[in-house]
Structures are given as structure tokens and as C-alpha cells.
Amino acid sequence: MSQPIDFWTLLTLTQEHISENYAAELTDKDKLSQLKSYIEKYLRDMNYTVEGSTQNELVDKIFCEMAQYSILTKYLGSPNLEEININSWNDIALTYLDGSIIKIKEHFNSPQHAVDIIKRSQRYDY
Structure with a gap:
């Protein structure tokens, strides 16, 4: 069963998870492309959902917040x-x-x- 959550809370939880588990891998700019797959796996494993957003939209939006310019x-x-x-x-x-x-x-x-x-x-x- 999915766990509804607001976007900004989900972003914070995802950032914490990525920092704790993948920080070393993401210090190299060339490996930044792997960030999307880490985000996707976390959302899938935790079964989080945000009302009005698909999983793909959430992955893109979180990636944009974490690695791009919001x-x-x-x-x-x-x-x-x-x-x-x-x-x-x-x-x-x-x-x-x-x-x-x-x-x-x-x-x-x-x-x-x-x-x-x-x-x-x-x-x-x-």
C-alpha cells in the first residue's frame, strides 16, 4: 500500500537517504547521472506517493531539486x-x-x- 506524503517532506527524506547511503558515489560529477536511479529505487522501496504526481514526475522533480536549479x-x-x-x-x-x-x-x-x-x-x- 502506498504512503501519501507531501513533496517537501519527501524531498527531505530522499536527500537524507541519498546522503547516508550514496554520498561517496555522488562526489564524482560523472556519476551524478546515477542519482535518478537511486531516487527511483528509494521511492519504490518506501512506496511513497505525492498526490497529483506520478512516480516518474516525482523522480524528475526530486532530481531537479537535488542536482539542478529547482x-x-x-x-x-x-x-x-x-x-x-x-x-x-x-x-x-x-x-x-x-x-x-x-x-x-x-x-x-x-x-x-x-x-x-x-x-x-x-x-x-x-
Whole structure:
């Protein structure tokens, strides 16, 4: 029987599990691709579910939170996007090359979540 859980709790549990069991394997950037399989196995073994999300969606979303740039990931590298304006943790606007500005509904989970993702984005090349 599946265990319903909210996404942010599941993310925390998954991060703890990965850190405890696979930290050594994930210190090598080349092995980062294995992270998705570790996440998938953990979700399957624990039988966690989040309302409104399939297992594949959960794996992708958790991977995005752990190894990419959270809600910003899908916008990075967009050829029509000029800039991403993060005004606050819950106020993000996209400026497109044609001058249009669109506020997105998505936002970070908390002010600290925004800080963590922004710091992560400054450490890596796109």
C-alpha cells in the first residue's frame, strides 16, 4: 500500500537517504547521472506517493531539486529568454527578448530555498 506524503517532506527524506547511503558515489560529477536511479529505487522501496504526481514526475522533480536549479531549470538556456528576475522567494519574473515580462506562478518553497538554489547556480556552468 502506498504512503501519501507531501513533496517537501519527501524531498527531505530522499536527500537524507541519498546522503547516508550514496554520498561517496555522488562526489564524482560523472556519476551524478546515477542519482535518478537511486531516487527511483528509494521511492519504490518506501512506496511513497505525492498526490497529483506520478512516480516518474516525482523522480524528475526530486532530481531537479537535488542536482539542478529547482523551478529555474526549465527556463535556463531558453533561446527567447533574456533574463530571470528573482525579486523574492515567491516573486519571479521572466523577461523575454521581445521585451515582454511574465510573472510565473511557480516560486521557491521558502526564502532559504531561494538562497540555496541561487548559490548553487553560481557554482556551476550552464
